[in-house]
Amino acid sequence: MNEIELKYGCNPNQKPARIFMHSGELPVEVLGGRPGYINFLDALNGYQLARELKEATGYPAAASFKHVSPAGAAIGLPPGEADMKRAYIAASTKLSPLACAYVRARSADRVSSYGDWAALSDVCDEETALTLAPEVSDGVIAPGYTEEALAILRKKRAGSYNIVSIDPEYSPAGIERKDVYGITFEQGRNEIRITAEMLANIVTKADEGFPEEAVRDLLISLITLKYTQSNSVCFALGGQVIGVGAGQQSRILCTRLAAAKADNWWLRQHPAVLGLPFREDVKRPERDTAIDVLLSDQSEDVQRDGAWQELFTSRPEALRDEEKRQWISKLSGVSLGSDAFFPFRDNIDRARRSGVAYIAQPGGSIRDNDVIAACREHGISMAFTGARLFHH
Numbered sequence: 001m002n003e004i005e006l007k008y009g010c011n012p013n014q015k016p017a018r019i020f021m022h023s024g025e026l027p028v029e030v031l032g033g034r035p036g037y038i039n040f041l042d043a044l045n046g047y048q049l050a051r052e053l054k055e056a057t058g059y060p061a062a063a064s065f066k067h068v069s070p071a072g073a074a075i076g077l078p079p080g081e082a083d084m085k086r087a088y089i090a091a092s093t094k095l096s097p098l099a100c101a102y103v104r105a106r107s108a109d110r111v112s113s114y115g116d117w118a119a120l121s122d123v124c125d126e127e128t129a130l131t132l133a134p135e136v137s138d139g140v141i142a143p144g145y146t147e148e149a150l151a152i153l154r155k156k157r158a159g160s161y162n163i164v165s166i167d168p169e170y171s172p173a174g175i176e177r178k179d180v181y182g183i184t185f186e187q188g189r190n191e192i193r194i195t196a197e198m199l200a201n202i203v204t205k206a207d208e209g210f211p212e213e214a215v216r217d218l219l220i221s222l223i224t225l226k227y228t229q230s231n232s233v234c235f236a237l238g239g240q241v242i243g244v245g246a247g248q249q250s251r252i253l254c255t256r257l258a259a260a261k262a263d264n265w266w267l268r269q270h271p272a273v274l275g276l277p278f279r280e281d282v283k284r285p286e287r288d289t290a291i292d293v294l295l296s297d298q299s300e301d302v303q304r305d306g307a308w309q310e311l312f313t314s315r316p317e318a319l320r321d322e323e324k325r326q327w328i329s330k331l332s333g334v335s336l337g338s339d340a341f342f343p344f345r346d347n348i349d350r351a352r353r354s355g356v357a358y359i360a361q362p363g364g365s366i367r368d369n370d371v372i373a374a375c376r377e378h379g380i381s382m383a384f385t386g387a388r389l390f391h392h
């Protein structure tokens with residue numbers, strides 16, 4: 001097959017729509033559902049991200065994609081107790097490394113991952129399918145599925161769940177094209193390999209390298225940025241993305257957005273949040289949204305009479321600003337990647353307040369010395385990669 005007809009394009013009025021190959025066979029096969037235009041954009045970008053994370057780290061990897069940018073990504077390290085609680089998974093549940101990767105990828109920003117596209121680096125096994133089954137998700141792409149996994153996923157959404165298989169041996173052409181306003185753009189594919197060697201030029205501490213965990217997390221952040229709509233900044237910790245600031249026009253907005261998401265990820269692990277008295281009949285998406293509101297400046301929206309009774313068995317208490325600050329101050333060892341250089345030190349000052357200790361960015365700003373000085377002031381180690389990672 002060299003063509004798949006789609007229901008419509010980005011919007012219902014955009015017809016006809018299809019994906020196709022100019023020559024050869026499509027490397028994807030639809031095993032369930034009817035994926036749409038944006039679904040395939042998320043699937044193909046997400047699969048590349050998950051595949052490259054595995055190549056770089058050696059671990060199975062997963063990404064949670066929404067609107068052509070990752071909401072989260074992770075490698076298959078075991079989730080912590082807080083991760084399991086936030087994913088509503090019993091601590092005794094058996095999870096394969098691939099399932100661990102998806103649980104942690106989705107935990108980066110569960111609100112944004114609502115209705116996501118899951119991308120898996122490895123053949124989807126039964127444990128991973130079981131973690132996907134109760135989540136609100138549009139579809140999944142993987143280089144294959146076990147019989148048990150396929151049976152589970154084909155029951156999801158009354159049999160309409162989108163399931164796509166991709167040939168792991170597929171290698172795309174070196175030139176890619178797209179049309180905008182009737183004009184064809186052409187460029188070489190971004191085949192840059194992101195490896196530990198890119199982190200060798202540490203400009204803040206000339207004779208010290210990054211710790212092994214920081215190297216891993218910086219690689220995760222940079223590979224994630226390679227498939228994130230630019231401008232973008234990515235925070236990573238413990239083998240997973242914890243905050244992505246994507247598609248902003250200024251670098252500081254990218255940093256603020258990613259930092260705010262990282263703060264929220266960390267606040268969701270506060271004992272008071274993990275112990276919220278939810279009613280048993282409240283579903284996962286409603287719980288995730290309620291937590292998000294409770295941690296925001298609009299906590300009264302779920303605390304007022306007539307509202308909290310719909311969600312909780314007793315009126316929930318919101319964390320005070322001082323409690324939030326104290327908890328966030330415990331966040332440390334965070335790695336930050338930026339897809340382009342930092343033009344001002346304000347990015348460093350904001351990143352430090354969210355526990356950033358390691359940074360990888362291309363360098364090349366006329367204010368590099370100001371940014372380096374800010375890192376030294378805050379005790380942050382920073383490497384210049386020399387590689388811009390814009391993606392559009």
